[in-house]
Amino acid sequence: DIQMTQSPSFLSASLGNSITITCHASQNIKGWLAWYQQKSGNAPELLIYKASSLQSGVPSRFSGSGSGTDYIFTISNLQPEDIATYYCQHYQSFPYTFGAGTKLELK
């Protein structure tokens, strides 16, 4: 199975700032990477797929990049509603494993 290493586990940031989360795959996943947002008590919500494509309806302050084994997720101009836990997930080959998550808090 492909292992996904996500960092950091916790992140504290101020409103209006930018944050970055990284995800490293144990082998080349060829861009088949998604990012999810999970707010407390809710199901995960797909934000980005194919490493950098924004899911319909997702604000443009969310973005993703990367290739091969290394990927980056960025939130620009952090808003109060962005406080959540974020997960990466590869889907290059079955099984589609998740990263351990990054909990984003307000500073």
Added chain:
Amino acid sequence: QVQLTESGPGLVHPSETLSLTCTVSGFSLTGYSVYWVRQPSGKGLEWMGRMRYNGDTSYNSALKSRLSISRDTSKNQVFLKMNSLQTDDTGTYYCTREGNPFDYWGQGVMVTVSS
């Protein structure tokens, strides 16, 4: 519109069997695969298994000996059965539709394993 709704008992006793149902609408089970993903309380996401659009199933190797997924396409339902439950199986169980890779999720059902 696309919807997935999980249902099942909130409380299961240790060593017993968990039975959950995912009822879908807005798409066909013969056109899309449905996965089960769980989240132990306060922890991350773990995929459990899938019912493919063609009726094939696949399971997480760590759960394979305890897990069974089936479906009834006439009722638009996918079923999960997991036996020999223990306290560390406590958490929220989700069903989700495959689409880049998981584009729609149910609201989840909380399952507590306790005597």
